[in-house]
Every structure is written in structure tokens, then in C-alpha cells.
Amino acid sequence: MDAARAHFDVTVRDTTAPMDLAECRAALAGHDVLLPTLGDALSAEAFTGSIRAKGLANFGVGYNHIDVDAARKAGLSVANTPGAVTDATADIALTLILMTARRAGEGERLVRAGDWHGWHPVQMLGMHVTGKTLGVIGMGRIGQAIAHRCHHGFGMNVVFHNRSTKEVPGATQLDSVAEVCAAADIVVTAVPASPETFHIIDEEALAAMRPHAILVNIARGDVVDEPALIAALQGGRIAGAGLDVYEQEPHVPDALTALENVVLLPHLGTAALEVREAMGRMALDNAIAIAEGRTPPNAV
Secondary structure: OHHHHOOOOOOOOOOOOOOOHHHHHHHHHHOOEEOOOOOOOEOHHHHOOOOOOOEEEOOOOOOOOEOHHHHHHOOOEEEOOOHHHHHHHHHHHHHHHHHHHOOHHHHHHHHHOOOOOOOOOOOOOOOOOOOOEEEEEOOOHHHHHHHHHHHHHHOOEEEEEOOOOOOOOOEEEOOOHHHHHHHOOEEEEOOOOOOOOOOOEOHHHHHHOOOOOEEEEOOOHHHEOHHHHHHHHHOOOOOEEEEOOOOEOOEOOHHHHOOOOEEEOOOOOOOOHHHHHHHHHHHHHHHHHHHOOOOOOOEO
16 A cells, blocks of 8 residues: 555555445546555446546456456556466465365364364365366366366366367376366366456256365355256265355355355455455556556556
8 A cells, every 4th residue: 555655545445345336436536546445336337437547556466356458448448467366376276275175164063162182094085185086167366276276286187178289297288178077077267357267167067076076165255056056966976065166156065064064264265465466566567558558567
């Protein structure tokens, strides 16, 4: 904030709740640059009124809350913060893989409830992660960071699906999402939210997964068909799921919270102080470039 105030007359909202449509319109009409984030209502309707702003320096890598085409038609540039979030998000994927495979959330709840009565040989048996096959849906920066950790840290074989052909050391590209789901013990989604990736994990993809397999989503909530996932979990067609994001975030369906074989995190992907600071400084660099009429370093 100090760095921002050195360059701008800064308006700070007094709430962490997302901006609604009226607030977005007012912000666009009254400021040169906006630093929006997840949930702010920057749909096409937001760009239909009076606009003073030159651009949007999004605080975060995901920007599906922004209608980028509408913003550009209104003369605004849009930027995000991709590099700053890669390792932190990959780390959360590993957290969810281990917690789900080894039933750590269930075990922690057992201890807190006072229901643990001591070790025994068949207590809460989970899936051994080392040497298993990882399937990555989306092999961008984050997907590659996850694959690197799993391959080199846990000796895992890696298969992946990506819209474009990509050479990734230690990983094999397959032709379809369903093929990856059928081959993997652990499936991780790492795609950006877009019309093309909406429900990329659907009923067909879940049906291809094996009964012992788990699904981890650290991308955006709507890349997974949530009702189809709930049905697969309730029916025992897959062994578990680890979720950091949800279709109607922050709403989490009661059917998910009722399941013991699901690990649920409150969108912690980038929740480390130094990571959020790096994101802020990257967003500020974009904002300064926009204000100065330059192309932002991380234009989308």
C-alpha cells in the first residue's frame, strides 16, 4: 500500500466482500486504474456506463470474474499476476493430495472429537502416494510445478492433458481428459477458468476414474461439475476429493461437507504472506504501466 500511495491517490474499500455491479461501475467511473480480485462483478454490464478507468490490474492469476472482451471494447487493458502464484498453488495441490490420500482431514477430526482410541494395524488405511500415477489436467506453469514435485519428490509417473502439444520432462501427454482420468491414481486440475474448461471434469471424466482414485481441484470451482462429483463420491465410484475451490464460492454444498472422504480448504492456494505481497507488487507494476499508457508487464 505504501508503494501504491507513492504513485497514486489510493482509494481503499473497507470490506473484503467482492464489489457488486454498482460498486464496479462507480469505481470505473471514478478512478484511473482498478485492482480488482476474485468475485468482483466486472461482467459486461459493468462497462456500459461512464468510464474513466484505463485498465484493470487484477490481484490474482485467475480473471474469470472479468469480461475481458467487454473491458477491451470499452478501451481498458487487463493484466494479472501469473508468476507470483505458481509455487504456492502447487504446494496446496500437494497438501490436498496428501491429506486426501492419507485421510488426514478425517483423522484430525477423529482426534479433535476425542474418538481416537489408539493405534492398530488397520486403522484408517489410505492410499500410498509414492510411485503412483499422477494425471494433470492443464500443463501450464502450475501444472508443471505440480508434476515436478510429484515426479521428483514422490517417484510418481505423470500423464497429462493439455489443449496444445507440450514437451514436459518425465511426463506423457494423452489425447483426452478421459484417458488421463482412466490412467491416473490421482487427478489434479490446473486449468484456467474459461468457456473451454467449464466442467472439463464432468460425469464422463469421473466415470473414467478408478474406484481407488482421488480428484484434486486447485484451479477454479467451475472446471468441475460439482453435482457429478458429489454423486461419484456418494456412490463410491471414486475414493475421495481434495478441493480448494467451489462452483458457487464461498458456498459449499451441504452434500460435500457431509462426506468424510473429502478435504475442503477455503481457497488457500496463494495464502502465504510473501506470495500475497509479491502478487500485490506485480499488480502494482501493471497498474503503473496502465496509468502511464504503457502495455502492462502481465497483460492478458
